[in-house]
Amino acid sequence: MTTRKLLAGGSAVIFSLMALAAAGHALAQDSDVYKVGILTDMSGPYSAMGGPGSVVAAKMAIEDCMKAECKGMKIELLTADHQNKADIGASKAREWIDRDKVDAIADLTNSSVALAVQRLIRDKGGIAMYSGPATTVLTNAECAPNGFHWMFDTxxxxxxxxxxxxxxxxxxxxxxxxxxxxxxxxxxxxxxxxxxxxxxxxxxxxxxxxxxxxxxxxxxxxxxxxxxxxxxxxxxxxxxxxxxxxxxxxxxxxxxxxxxxxxxxxxxxxxxxxxxxxxxxxxFYWDFDNDTRAFSKRFEALDKGNKPTMVHAGVYSSVYHYLKAAAATKSHDWKVVTQKMREIPIHDAVMRNASIRPDGRVIHDxxxxxxxxxxxxxxxxxxxxxxxxxxxxxxxxxxxxxxxxxx
CATH class of the missing domain: 3.40.50.2300 (Response regulator)
Incomplete structure (x- = not known):
């Protein structure tokens, strides 16, 4: 699997997003492409809670934002398997940031991988949004102004x-x-x-x-x-x-x-x-209320009949929130975008009473x-x-x- 394609049919998703943006809106130049990377466990012990379902959730977030706040934006989704190895995860994140100019990385299931990426973005910039790892170290000793712990922790x-x-x-x-x-x-x-x-x-x-x-x-x-x-x-x-x-x-x-x-x-x-x-x-539970049921019905149709986990819900929420902040600022500067992420409310189909603390912990019910x-x-x-x-x-x-x- 290449990181430039999204599983089967990935290029078609990018094309559909571009076509959607083109309907009444001029596409941005290539230098203005907003790139989101899903770095996850695609086939190992955490692949069911994250993995391919996290890619589906990110697609849904992009599609929803393109219909609303992100009209006119060009957005590209990349994916890679970190294999639950910190060195592989950090290497891929470095490649995405340095070579591919990826703006934000999400999921990062596996705490060791997440901590390696957190250290990387503190030095190199970029934005990381963690919905898969659980260690609380991400928001205490290893906290970063551009790292956000989205769904749960230990x-x-x-x-x-x-x-x-x-x-x-x-x-x-x-x-x-x-x-x-x-x-x-x-x-x-x-x-x-x-x-x-x-x-x-x-x-x-x-x-x-x-x-x-x-x-x-x-x-x-x-x-x-x-x-x-x-x-x-x-x-x-x-x-x-x-x-x-x-x-x-x-x-x-x-x-x-x-x-x-x-x-x-x-x-x-x-x-x-x-x-x-x-x-x-x-x-997150799919049958919590009407919003979660509607979200989960869409997800299920795209993910072989599976209902979403809280990791998938966190990927959706974090990617959507990042894109709303990027759209509002029209910026690739992580400092500008993260400031806006902290300012605007987190409001979507999956989170309740959510906000971002100064340490990067997203709190919610x-x-x-x-x-x-x-x-x-x-x-x-x-x-x-x-x-x-x-x-x-x-x-x-x-x-x-x-x-x-x-x-």
Missing amino acids: YSQAAGAAAALTKMGQKSWYFVTVDYAFGQSLEKDAGDVVKSLGGTVVGSIRHPLNASDLSSFLLQAQSSKAQVIGLANGGQDTVNAIKQARSFGVGTKNQRLAALLVFLSDVHALGLNDAQGLIYTDG MYLYQVKTPAESKAPWDYLKLLSTIPAQQAFKPMDASCSLAK
């Missing part, structure tokens, strides 16, 4: 599920953690929430990314006798862990299995028999859901029931003094 996930279960009396925890920046951050934030509510962390064990066999890790967690086995991983690792835990009877009887980062795509992959009863925090039983589900993709809404100001960690932008 704190927002811990603040929901870990807090809810601990308050229910599930006070002793053992973590099974994917061994890189994301998992470590998720474990720490969840552990801090548990301890702040009077609970204890009795231990943890770490496994490699994209591990097919997690049985030994799960059995060690089971032997800890902790009330809760917390899965501090994501994507296919979480799916594998839940399936294997069910088959070994881990998390039954006097123990509870808690997946701290779950996506709708994970529930779909698991099926309700295995996923039922899971409690987790999500930033988050939601605590429980996965339905097979008997409760009445239609395809009818998977979740809402337990509570976590208001934007409570869902995310307060600004950290280690971020210079917070001072």
Whole structure:
């Protein structure tokens, strides 16, 4: 796959956008092309929650903006697979910024890749919008004036599920953690929430990314006798862990299995028999209201019948918001565009009560859901029931003094 084409039919999408702009509006010169890059995991453990669906979401954002604020603009969408490797992701981002003059990069699923790109844009400029990675380091020690963390992070996930279960009396925890920046951050934030509510962390064990066999890790967690086995991983690792835990009877009887980062795509992959009863925090659910249902119906038609995850929703929202700011300023200067991004309200089909903090954290309402039983589900993709809404100001960690932008 080349980065200049968008999967199958990519060139046709660019052509249709150009044709749409030409209808009553003169196209900009090539030097005025606004370029957006989707840097994601196209085929690995995070491809279902991001991957091709993130490209679909970005296409939708461009098409919607071209019909409104972006009329007359020429916009090009590029995509690349970072393969969950920080060096590959940083190399591609550098190539896009230096050679291809890409204005903004979005998704960036995988925390290690995101941190590498964050360091790059601090030096080289450009704009990065993170809807796939979870580490809170992006908005504290590694914050950047041109980096925006859009959808969720490890704190927002811990603040929901870990807090809810601990308050229910599930006070002793053992973590099974994917061994890189994301998992470590998720474990720490969840552990801090548990301890702040009077609970204890009795231990943890770490496994490699994209591990097919997690049985030994799960059995060690089971032997800890902790009330809760917390899965501090994501994507296919979480799916594998839940399936294997069910088959070994881990998390039954006097123990509870808690997946701290779950996506709708994970529930779909698991099926309700295995996923039922899971409690987790999500930033977007397709059946939340009329706007989310309409957005998801469009997405589903473009993505082989799949409903969007919160990563896809974040890609849509971030790309649309960037394009609105670019249209308003008519500028490629990241300093000018990011200032406008902070000024104009975030208003779209997927975000509720959203705003950008000085540290680059986009705060918005988050939601605590429980996965339905097979008997409760009445239609395809009818998977979740809402337990509570976590208001934007409570869902995310307060600004950290280690971020210079917070001072």
